[in-house]
Amino acid sequence: MSDHRSSARATLLVFAALLVPVDGMACVACAASVKSAVKALPGVVGVEVNLEKRNARVTYFASLLTPDRIVAAIDKLGYTAGMPKDAP
C-alpha cells in the first residue's frame, strides 16, 4: 500500500521538457502572449520563448499536461505551433 502511494507521488512529479516550434511570432509582444498562454496551462513549470529560433521551451509535469494541449494553446492565439520535440 505504502509502495503504491509513493509510486503515485512519483508519477505526479514526472517532469518533462519540450521544444515547440512557433511560426508567426513577430515581436516581443508576440513572445509575451505565447509565454502567458502556455504558462496559464495547469502543470506548466516554466516557459522560455526564443524569437530568434522561433520556438518555446516548456517545462511541465507530464502527469498533468499533454503536448497536444500546449500546441492547442499556441494555435488558439493565431500562431502556428509545430511538432514538439523533447528538449535537452
Place this chain on the structure above:
Amino acid sequence: MTLEQFLQPLSTGLSHNPLTAFGITFVGGIVASAVCPCTVPMGLGVAGLAGASQVRARYGGLQVSAAFFAGIVISLTALGGVAGRLGALATESFGRNWALGMAVLSLVAAALALWWPRMPIDRLTAWRRPGVVGSFAYGVVFSLGTSIAPFLLLLTIAAAEGRPEIGLILAFIFGLGRGLPFLLAGMAGSVITGFTRLGLRSRTIQVVSAAALLTVSAYYANVFAELK
C-alpha cells in the same frame, strides 16, 4: 500564410531577380506591421504624439512623425550592418527590459503631451528640437524590439548570399515598410489636429493624445509583466 512563408521566396529570388526581392521585402515590412500586435497601440501613440505636437507648431506633427519614422528606418538599417549580433535582441531578458523601457518612454511622452502646450511660447520654441530628437529616439528604441523575428529571418536569408551590402539594403527597405504605417498614423493625427486647431478643442486633443500614449505605456507594462 505566416510572415515566414511570405518572406521565403527571398531565399531563391535574391540573386535571380533583385527588384522583386526588394519589393517582397518592402511589402514584408508592411505585413510585419499588420501581424505585429504592437502596431495598433503604437500607431495610436504616434498619432497622439503628432497631434499634441501639431497643437504647438504648424508642422510639428509632421516633423515628429517623420522623426519617429526615420528612427525606425535608420535603426533597422544600422542593425542590418551588425547582423551577426542581433540574436541578443531576440532573448527574453532583452524583451523584458525593452518592454519596460517602452512603457516608461510612453509614460514620459504622455506627460509631455499634456504639459508642453501649457509652456510659454519662448520656452516652447527652445523645446521643439528636443521634441523631434525625442521622437527619433523613441522610433529607434521601438525598432529594437518590434518585428525582430521577421527581421532576423530576412538577414539570415541575406547572409546566405554571402554579401553584407545586400543585408543593409534589405534592412533599409524593410525599415521603410515597417515605419510607413506609423508615418501615416502620425500624418493622420496631424491632419485631424490641423482641422480642429482654430477651434477651442486643443485641450481635448491634448487629453486624447496623452490618453493614447498612456495606453501604449500600459500595453508595454503588461508585456513586461507577461515576460516575467
